[in-house]
Amino acid sequence: MSTPTIVWLRRDLRLADQAAFHAAARQGPVIPVYVLDDEVAQHRRMGGAARWWLHHSLRSLDADLRALGSRLVLRRGRSHEELAAIRRETGARTVHALHHYEPWWRNAERAVAQHFDLRLHHGNYLAPPGSITSGGGGPYKIFTPFWRALQQRLPPPMPLPAPQHLAPPAFWPASDPLGRWRLLPSAPDWAGGLRDHWQPGEAGAQSRLARFVVQAPSYEQRRNLPSVGGTAMLSPHLHFGEISPAQIWHAVAGLGGSVETFLGELGWRDYAQNVILQLPDYGSRNGKTQFDALPWRSGDAAEADLAAWQSGRTGYPIVDAGMRELWHTGWMHNRVRMIVASFLIKHLLIDWRRGEQWFWDTLVDADYAQNSVNWQWSAGSGIDANMFVRIMAPLSQSEMFGAGDYIRRWVPELASLPDSQIHDPVRRPDGYPRPIIGHAEGRARALAAFAAVKGK
DNA sequence: TACATATTACC
DNA sequence: GTAATATGT
Numbered sequence: 001m002s003t004p005t006i007v008w009l010r011r012d013l014r015l016a017d018q019a020a021f022h023a024a025a026r027q028g029p030v031i032p033v034y035v036l037d038d039e040v041a042q043h044r045r046m047g048g049a050a051r052w053w054l055h056h057s058l059r060s061l062d063a064d065l066r067a068l069g070s071r072l073v074l075r076r077g078r079s080h081e082e083l084a085a086i087r088r089e090t091g092a093r094t095v096h097a098l099h100h101y102e103p104w105w106r107n108a109e110r111a112v113a114q115h116f117d118l119r120l121h122h123g124n125y126l127a128p129p130g131s132i133t134s135g136g137g138g139p140y141k142i143f144t145p146f147w148r149a150l151q152q153r154l155p156p157p158m159p160l161p162a163p164q165h166l167a168p169p170a171f172w173p174a175s176d177p178l179g180r181w182r183l184l185p186s187a188p189d190w191a192g193g194l195r196d197h198w199q200p201g202e203a204g205a206q207s208r209l210a211r212f213v214v215q216a217p218s219y220e221q222r223r224n225l226p227s228v229g230g231t232a233m234l235s236p237h238l239h240f241g242e243i244s245p246a247q248i249w250h251a252v253a254g255l256g257g258s259v260e261t262f263l264g265e266l267g268w269r270d271y272a273q274n275v276i277l278q279l280p281d282y283g284s285r286n287g288k289t290q291f292d293a294l295p296w297r298s299g300d301a302a303e304a305d306l307a308a309w310q311s312g313r314t315g316y317p318i319v320d321a322g323m324r325e326l327w328h329t330g331w332m333h334n335r336v337r338m339i340v341a342s343f344l345i346k347h348l349l350i351d352w353r354r355g356e357q358w359f360w361d362t363l364v365d366a367d368y369a370q371n372s373v374n375w376q377w378s379a380g381s382g383i384d385a386n387m388f389v390r391i392m393a394p395l396s397q398s399e400m401f402g403a404g405d406y407i408r409r410w411v412p413e414l415a416s417l418p419d420s421q422i423h424d425p426v427r428r429p430d431g432y433p434r435p436i437i438g439h440a441e442g443r444a445r446a447l448a449a450f451a452a453v454k455g456k
Numbered sequence: 457t458a459c460a461t462a463t464t465a466c467c
Numbered sequence: 468g469t470a471a472t473a474t475g476t
Contacts, residue, residue, distance in 0.1 A: 134470085134471065134472085135471070135472060135473095140470085141470060141471090142466065142467095142470055145465090145472080261467095264467065267467090268467070377467090383470095384466075384470085385466055385468065387469090388468095454468085
């Protein structure tokens, strides 16, 4: 029997269009390995919602592998140590994996490469991050020119087929029982809403894509209406790599209508990855250093406001609906994400990193690049040019995007109010709070604080 | 071919 | 305001 090859899985938990599986399957026996490696220094520990998703995604991948005559080996610890142990157990000398760009993988990959012939493949982005450079040869800072340049590289390669069979090794290395990792919440079980809304795994990703394909041509008209829900809801599947952007691209490109707008969102995902590649600390450091001087609020009053925001009790119906949707389902509509982020940063004048941390813990799609880039975009602290202090008015956004039914769904205290009242109720039903800050007051405070750091 | 300056746009 | 490019010297 020939020497087995390791497929080292990270956020690429799929069989189709998975270049590491594709390459390894042709070399003989394959050992698929997932190492839970987020407890080491520098590695951001996954949040609670993401851990719930990971549990189910790993179980799904293991079932899919067993149907091919294989299985998933689970190990916990430092990636290079666990892989080296498997090498000693099985004699494997080659590791196939996909490229990942979170800063903590740099050291891990270097260490793995000391023990193995490490073959890294592309395939989790439309184009390899770092490969799109501006006329001056440097990385892009602004989305639009980046996207124009990326489009020159499209279409992405045709998706690779899933392997039909994966030869098992002569014997399997030890594998942890998934349950021992305790990725699921113990009491209280807060995951009921997640179970109702999501099907983690490759099959769930494909069915979500199939549902979206028929709606993709009307994406433009529907995507900003939280009551309608015209977005693809593929973000957690993409984050865990249960589906590739190339698969999505080839499923929707050419359908007409506003598909181009949707593809721009896939482009934004590539863009964010390119930003953290040039600035690995983007999740904790302002892109523009003058924002380091911004007088964010702190202390008991700010902490109380943060808690009200987190629990959906700000007294702004659209903000509260979004925050409760997040808590219940692990996801929030994109338009509402922008509104709640603006509210925290501008109206409450709370550091964007606090919001980023909350999203990191509660979103099933929590992604280092996306979360960092999007929060810095909301704060205006990022490297992308940004002329004014953008302060979204929650009430007019709520009206403009017809959020009435969305609010009724997530803020049941307000369910009986008519459209004329629901965005800004004059009489607050029992138990629904008054606004924790007035719009004009919050706006003025934010303008003063941001003016202090603008213009150098 | 370098470098300055004008133009355009900023999900 | 400033990134990126087009245009000028």
